[in-house]
Amino acid sequence: MQMDERKRKILRAIVLDYIATAEPIGSRTIARKFDLGVSPATIRNEMADLEDLGFIEQPYTSAGRIPSDAGYRYFVDCLMDPQVLSEEEKETIERESTKRIHEIQEVISHTSRLLSELTNLTSLVLGPQKGKSTFGKMHFLPYQPGQVIMVIVKENGAIENHIIDVGENITVEDLQHVAGVFNQKMRGYSLGQVKRSLLHEIYGELSRQRQLIDNTMDMLREILSDNEEEERIYLGGTLNMLNQPEFRDLGKVKTLFKVFEENEPLKKLLHPHHEGLNVTIGGENTLKEFRDCSVISATYKVNGLTIGAVGVLGPTRMDYAKVIAIVDFMTRSLAEVLARGKPRGY
Amino acid sequence: MQMDERKRKILRAIVLDYIATAEPIGSRTIARKFDLGVSPATIRNEMADLEDLGFIEQPYTSAGRIPSDAGYRYFVDCLMDPQVLSEEEKETIERESTKRIHEIQEVISHTSRLLSELTNLTSLVLGPQKGKSTFGKMHFLPYQPGQVIMVIVKENGAIENHIIDVGENITVEDLQHVAGVFNQKMRGYSLGQVKRSLLHEIYGELSRQRQLIDNTMDMLREILSDNEEEERIYLGGTLNMLNQPEFRDLGKVKTLFKVFEENEPLKKLLHPHHEGLNVTIGGENTLKEFRDCSVISATYKVNGLTIGAVGVLGPTRMDYAKVIAIVDFMTRSLAEVLARGKPRGY
DNA sequence: TGTTAGCACTCTCCCTCGATGAGTGCTAAC
C-alpha cells in the first residue's frame, strides 16, 4: 500500500485538527471540517489504510484517530506548509535584538524568554561556547593590606578578578615582576597545557615570591579550568507546559519538572544530529521522559562557526510549522546580534 | 468559654494528627490514637467548643475536624513541643557550612538547597544586603586598542570590571590622570550623592578627556546604582510543593508557580515583622495566593547587624516544630559562616 | 473498481442511584 494524494490530504487534516484541538478526530468530522469532496465512509477506508501504514492510531476502539510519531514525522517532512512569521512577530524579535547588549547572559535570557513567549512552549538555549579559556594577560591591583586584586584577561576577551593573599612584605615591584613573567610565559596556554617545564621556568624565575606564585597558580587553575558550568542550558517558560492538556496529569508534570532541574538530559535534548534545524519527534528522543514531547532545535553560527543552539520543547502535538519558523528566525537574529556587537564573555 | 487543659490536649492532638496525615480527624480516632482517658463523646463536646472558639473547623458536615489558621497559631504559640534537630541533621548542616566558600552566591545556593532538602518544602533565601555601593577606588587597565578595562573597587569590597571605549588617542598618562581625579574626588560617594558641584570639579579638571569622562560616568552610574537585582530572592525545592496533597490540584500549582517567578511577592513573604524568627500562618499572609501556606522565616546577623533572611514556605499543615528548629539552626550556622570567612560581594 | 449509504456494534463519558462508613449532635442515663 502506498501513500496517494488523498491519503496525504486526510493525514494532513488529521494532524492539523489534532494540533488545534487535542481531540481524536473521526471520519465524519474530517468530512465536515475539511472539504475533501468525499464521504465519511471513504475517509474511513483511507483512515484504516493510514492506520495500517502506522501514521495514525486509535486511543481505543471507536474513538477518533490521532497522529502517531510516524504520522507527525511524515507531516513535518512532506505535508506541512512552511509558515512565515507575521510582521508583528518579526518586529517583536527584531526590536529585542536591536537593544544594546553588554553581557552574554543577557542575550541568552532574552532569547529564552522570547522563544517561550512566542511559542507558548518551553525554550532551551545553549549559549555560545566560550572560546578557549586560555591565558591572555594578568594584572595586579592594590586592594587591602596583604591582599591584591588579580585581574585575568583571557584570550577570548573575558575578564575575571579574584583576590589573593600575598602577605605584607610584597612590593609593587615584586608584583609587577610576577605579572611580567606570567604574561611572558603563559600567553595562549590553558592550564592543562602548562607543561612541567614551563612551571619550572616560572618557579625558577620567581623563587623569591614562592607563596604568591602558589596562590596565583591556585586561582588560575580555577579560572582557566574549562568549567562545565559554562555549558549550562537556560530554560524559559517551563510553566507553559502546564497549559498543555497532555500535562493535566500531576505525575507527568512532576517527572518532567524533575528532569528540568538537571542539565545533562537537557543537553542531550538540544544536541543536534546535524547542523541547522532539527526536529525530534516523540519517541525519537532517547529519554523516556520526553517520549510525549518534540523538540525543534537549531544551531547558530557566527563567522561560519557553530557556537551554540536554541530549541523549543513541547508536546508532540505542537504547531510544527509555526515553531519551526520562529526557531529559524530566532537563530538568524541571534547570530546577527552576536556577530554585530560581540558581548563579553565568550 | 475558656481553654482548659483538656481542650489544649485535644487541640494539640488534632493539629499533630492532621500534620501527619492531612486527613480530617474525628472524635473516635482521637480517642483511639491519643490516650486522653475520656470517651469519644466527651471529646466531641470539647471539639464543639473548640470549633466555637475558632480553633478547628469542619470541611463539611459530618467530616472530621481540621485546624483553622487560629488553631495553628495557638498550637505554635502555646502547645508545640520545641524540637531539637537530630545529630545527623546538625551534622549535615555543619558539614556544609565548613566547606570553603569563595562567593556569596555559593553560600546562598547551598543554604537554599539544604533548607529545602531538610524540610521537604520550598526554601526562600535573601542574601546579605550589599553594603552601601559607594565608590572606593578606580583603576584602568589596557585591553584592546581603543578600549580599556575599568576596574571599580567599591567600599564594601566588591569588585567589578567593565570595558569602556576611549578612542585611539588616549595615553596612559591621561588614564592615570582621570583615575587619579576620580579617586580623589569620589571616594565614599554613591552616585546619588555626587553633587553638581563635584561633577563640575571633575569636568573642570579633566576637560581634555571629555568623552572618556562621559563613558566613565555612564558606567559608574550603572555600577553604583543600588541595583534592585541584588535583592533577588533565591528559591529552592519548589518541586517539593508538588508532593504536598494540598497541591494535588493543577490550578493551584499553576498560580503558585506563577508567583514563584516574580520577586516582589516573595520578598513580601520573607520580610520579617520583627527581628529573629517569624511564623506567618495561612491567612496572615497578605497575598491571597498564599492563604493556604505558612512561612517560617528568620533574619540573620553578622556583627550584630541584620543582613539577610531565610525562610521556608509550605502548606499551613506543616511540621512547625521541626521546621522552626531547622530554620533556627540554619540561620545560626549561616551567620557563623559569614562572620568567619567573609565572602566577597556584600 | 472505487464510492457511498446503512447499520450493528463498541467503547468512553457522564449521570444516577444506592450502599457504605465515618463522623456528628442530641438525649438520656450514669
Added chain:
DNA sequence: GTTAGCACTCATCGAGGGAGAGTGCTAACA
C-alpha cells in the same frame, strides 16, 4: 460532668444505564 445510644448527614465508591461519537462491514450504486 461523663458516657452510651441513636438518628442523621454527607462524601466516597462502584454498579448500571443512556447518550454520543466513531468504527467496520456489507451491499448497493456509478
